[in-house]
Amino acid sequence: MATARVEVNPSLRTVHRLTGAFIGVALVALAIANVPGILQGYDRAGVDLYPYARPVIQSYYQGLTIHGVMNVLVWTIFFLSGFFLFVTVYALDRPLASTRLGWVAFWIMLAGLILALVAMLTDAASVLYTFYPPLKASPLFYIGLTLIVVGTWFVGANIWMTWRRWRRDHPGQHTPLAVFGTLATFALWTIASVGLAIEMLVLVIPWSLGLTTDIDPLLARTLFWFTGHPIVYFWLLPAYVSWYTMVPRLAGGRLFSEPMARVAFLLFVLYSIPVGLHHQFSDPGLGGGIKLVHTFMTFAVFFPSLLTYFNISASIETGARWRGGTGWISWVRHVPWGNPALTGQIMGMFLFVPGGIGGLTNASYNVNQAVHNTTWVVGHFHLTVGGAVTLTFMATTYWLIPYLTGRALWGRRLAVAQPILFFVGMTIWSETMHRLGLAYMPRRTYITQAPYVPEEWRDPMILLGIGATGMIIGGLLYFFIIIMTLVVSREPAQVEVPLPRPGVESKHEHVPALLDRWRPWLIGSLVLIAIAYGPVFYQLLTHVSTVPGQSGLW
Amino acid sequence: MINRKTLLELGWILPSIAIPVGMLVAVIVSAFGMNIGVPSQAGTIQPAAIDTTPPFDQPGVLRQVGPNQYEVALIGQVWSFNPRELRVPAGAEVHFVATSRDVIHGLHIEGTNVNVMLIPGRITRQRAVFREPGQYRFVCHEYCGIGHHTMYGTVIVEER
Numbered sequence: 137m138a139t140a141r142v143e144v145n146p147s148l149r150t151v152h153r154l155t156g157a158f159i160g161v162a163l164v165a166l167a168i169a170n171v172p173g174i175l176q177g178y179d180r181a182g183v184d185l186y187p188y189a190r191p192v193i194q195s196y197y198q199g200l201t202i203h204g205v206m207n208v209l210v211w212t213i214f215f216l217s218g219f220f221l222f223v224t225v226y227a228l229d230r231p232l233a234s235t236r237l238g239w240v241a242f243w244i245m246l247a248g249l250i251l252a253l254v255a256m257l258t259d260a261a262s263v264l265y266t267f268y269p270p271l272k273a274s275p276l277f278y279i280g281l282t283l284i285v286v287g288t289w290f291v292g293a294n295i296w297m298t299w300r301r302w303r304r305d306h307p308g309q310h311t312p313l314a315v316f317g318t319l320a321t322f323a324l325w326t327i328a329s330v331g332l333a334i335e336m337l338v339l340v341i342p343w344s345l346g347l348t349t350d351i352d353p354l355l356a357r358t359l360f361w362f363t364g365h366p367i368v369y370f371w372l373l374p375a376y377v378s379w380y381t382m383v384p385r386l387a388g389g390r391l392f393s394e395p396m397a398r399v400a401f402l403l404f405v406l407y408s409i410p411v412g413l414h415h416q417f418s419d420p421g422l423g424g425g426i427k428l429v430h431t432f433m434t435f436a437v438f439f440p441s442l443l444t445y446f447n448i449s450a451s452i453e454t455g456a457r458w459r460g461g462t463g464w465i466s467w468v469r470h471v472p473w474g475n476p477a478l479t480g481q482i483m484g485m486f487l488f489v490p491g492g493i494g495g496l497t498n499a500s501y502n503v504n505q506a507v508h509n510t511t512w513v514v515g516h517f518h519l520t521v522g523g524a525v526t527l528t529f530m531a532t533t534y535w536l537i538p539y540l541t542g543r544a545l546w547g548r549r550l551a552v553a554q555p556i557l558f559f560v561g562m563t564i565w566s567e568t569m570h571r572l573g574l575a576y577m578p579r580r581t582y583i584t585q586a587p588y589v590p591e592e593w594r595d596p597m598i599l600l601g602i603g604a605t606g607m608i609i610g611g612l613l614y615f616f617i618i619i620m621t622l623v624v625s626r627e628p629a630q631v632e633v634p635l636p637r638p639g640v641e642s643k644h645e646h647v648p649a650l651l652d653r654w655r656p657w658l659i660g661s662l663v664l665i666a667i668a669y670g671p672v673f674y675q676l677l678t679h680v681s682t683v684p685g686q687s688g689l690w
Numbered sequence: 691m692i693n694r695k696t697l698l699e700l701g702w703i704l705p706s707i708a709i710p711v712g713m714l715v716a717v718i719v720s721a722f723g724m725n726i727g728v729p730s731q732a733g734t735i736q737p738a739a740i741d742t743t744p745p746f747d748q749p750g751v752l753r754q755v756g757p758n759q760y761e762v763a764l765i766g767q768v769w770s771f772n773p774r775e776l777r778v779p780a781g782a783e784v785h786f787v788a789t790s791r792d793v794i795h796g797l798h799i800e801g802t803n804v805n806v807m808l809i810p811g812r813i814t815r816q817r818a819v820f821r822e823p824g825q826y827r828f829v830c831h832e833y834c835g836i837g838h839h840t841m842y843g844t845v846i847v848e849e850r
Contacts, residue, residue, distance in 0.1 A: 396699065502717065
C-alpha cells in the first residue's frame with residue numbers, strides 16, 4: 137500500500153466523478169436510512185422515542201419504510217452502480233462506452249430517489265419497502281422506485297458495451313475476474329428485474345394513478361419476490377467481487393482458485409432467480425409442490441456461497457503465510473489487520489456465515505413456519521445486507537474515497553476499530569433477534585405499543601438495546617471518519633486500487649472455455665426460471681382474484 | 691491430476707453438496723412422511739362476499755368435520771381478528787380457514803405451525819393440534835396500517 141497513486145490512464149478519470157457521485161448519494165442515503173433505524177433499535181428494546189421524532193417522523197411505520205427503502209434499495213444500488221462502473225473501467229483499462237449514458241443513468245436514479253423520498257417524508261407512502269398491494273401509496277413512490285431500477289439497466293448496458301469493445305480489441309483473452317463478476321451480477325439482475333418492472337408498470341402504477349381500481353395482491357406479491365430474492369444477489373455480488381479480486385491482494389496473497397470463483401459467479405446466474413417462492417411458503421393460492429421446487433433451488437444457490445467461503449479463506453491464509461504466518465491457526469496473526477479496507481471486509485465475512493446458514497433455515501419449506509415473519513428473519517437479513525454487504529462497502533470506501541479524492545484516510549486506527557464495534561453490536565443484536573423470533577416475536581411491529589408483549593421477551597429485549605447501541609456507535613464512527621477524511625484530511629492519499637494491474641493477466645491458472653462464455657449459462661437460467669415459475673404464473677393467471685386498493689390506513 | 695489443491699477442494703465441495711442434500715431429504719420426509727405441510731391452493735373469495743359465504747359467515751364457530759377434527763373460520767381486518775378469542779378442545783385437529791377483508795394480514799399462533807398469510811381475495815388453510823390446554827396468543831405479523839401492532843387474539847385450549 138506504500139506505492140503512490142498510479143494514474144493508469146488519464147482518460148479513466150472521467151469515471152471518477154461518476155463513481156464519486158453515485159457513492160456520495162449512497163452515503164447520504166445510508167445516513168438518512170439509519171436515523172429511523174436508531175428509533176427502531178430502541179423500540180425493540182422497549183424504549184419509545186417516536187414521540188420526540190414526531191415533527192419529522194410521524195410513525196414507527198413511516199420510519200420503517202424510510203429505513204428499508206433507503207438501506208436496501210438506495211444505499212446498496214447507488215453504491216454498487218458507482219463501484220461496478222469504476223471496477224469495469226479500471227480492470228479493462230479503457231473509458232466507459234458512454235460517459236453520457238453513465239450520467240443519464242445517475243440523473244434518472246437520483247430523480248427517482250427524490251420522488252420516492254418526497255413521498256416517504258410526507259407520510260404518503262408508509263407501505264414499507266415491500267409495498268404489498270392492496271395498501272396503496274402515492275404514485276410518486278412507485279414511479280420513483282421504478283426510475284431507480286430503470287437507471288440500473290442503463291448502468292448495466294454501459295458496462296456491457298464497454299466490455300464488448302474491450303473484447304473486440306483483445307481477441308482470445310479471457311475477461312478479468314472482476315469484470316466477469318460484474319457482468320454476472322448485471323446478467324442476473326437484468327433478468328430478475330423484469331418481475332418488478334411488470335409489477336410496477338402493468339399493475340401498481342396504473343392502479344395508484346387511478347386508471348384501474350382493483351388489483352390482485354397475490355400476483356403483485358409473486359412478481360415482487362421474483363425480483364425480491366435475486367435483488368439480494370445484486371447487492372451481495374459486488375461484495376463477492378471485492379472478496380474475490382481485492383481481498384486476496386489486500387491480505388498480501390492471491391486468489392486460491394480463479395476457476396472456482398468463476399464457477400461461483402456462473403452458479404449465481406443459474407440459480408439466483410428461480411427461488412423467490414421461498415418468501416411465500418406461507419402464502420395461500422400457490423401449490424405446495426412448486427414451493428418445494430423453490431426450496432431445492434435455494435439450496436442449490438447456497439452452494440456457490442460455500443465455494444466462496446472456502447476460496448476466500450484459503451486466499452487470506454495464503455496471504456498470511458506469505459507474510460510469515462505458520463501453524464494451523466497461528467497464521468491468523470499475520471493477516472494485515474491494521475488495514476481498515478481489509479478488516480471491515482473480514483468482519484463482514486464473519487457475519488455472513490451465520491447469515492447464510494440462517495438463510496437455509498428460512499428456505500427449508502415447512503421449517504420456515506417456525507420463523508416466517510418473526511424477528512428471526514430480520515436478524516437474518518441484517519447479517520447479510522446489513523452486515524456482510526454494508527461492512528464490505530464501508531471498507532471499500534476506506535480505499536476508494538482516498539483514491540477518488542486524493543485525501544488520505546483520516547483516523548486509520550479508528551477505521552480499524554469501527555467495523556469491529558459494528559460487528560460486536562450486530563452479533564449481539566442479531567443473535568437476540570433470532571432467539572426472539574423463535575419465541576414468536578413478530579417483525580414489522582411497533583413493539584413498545586403492542587398490548588401483547590409477554591414477560592419472557594423482556595430480558596432479551598435489553599440485549600437488543602445493547603446490540604443496537606454498538607451498531608449505532610459503529611455507524612456514527614463510520615460517518616465521522618468519512619467526514620473528517622473529506623473535510624480535515626490534508627495528507628495526500630497513498631493508495632492503489634487493490635486489483636491486478638490492467639493488462640497484467642493472472643497467468644497462474646488455466647480458465648476452461650466454458651467458464652468464459654455466457655450463452656449456455658443464460659439459457660440454463662431461463663430454463664430453470666421456466667421450470668420454477670411457469671406453473672406459478674399459469675396458476676395465478678388462471679385464478680386471478682382482484683380486490684380494491686386501500687389508502688389512508690396510516 | 692489429483693494434487694493437494696484438488697484434494698482440498700474436493701474435501702470441501704463434497705460435504706458442501708452432501709449437507710444441503712441431507713437437509714432436503716429431511717424436509718421431504720417431514721413434509722410428506724410426517725404430514726407437516728405449508729399452505730397450498732384453497733380457493734378464492736371476494737372480500738365483499740365474506741359475510742355471506744360459509745364458513746366465513748360464522749367466524750370462530752367450531753364445526754366438526756371428522757372424528758376429533760374441527761374446522762373454524764377466522765377473518766383478518768384492520769385492525770383486529772374476528773373472532774379475537776376462540777375455544778378449541780385439547781388434542782383435536784383444528785383446521786383454520788382464514789381470509790382477509792381488506793389488506794394483507796398475517797396469522798401466527800404461538801406454538802403451532804399456523805404461521806400464514808391472509809391475502810384478500812384468497813382463502814388460507816392450515817391445521818394445528820393443540821396438545822396442552824392453556825392460552826395461545828396469536829398475532830398479525832404483516833404490516834397492515836397504523837394499528838397493526840394492536841391486532842392479536844387468543845386461542846383458549848380447553849381440557850375435555
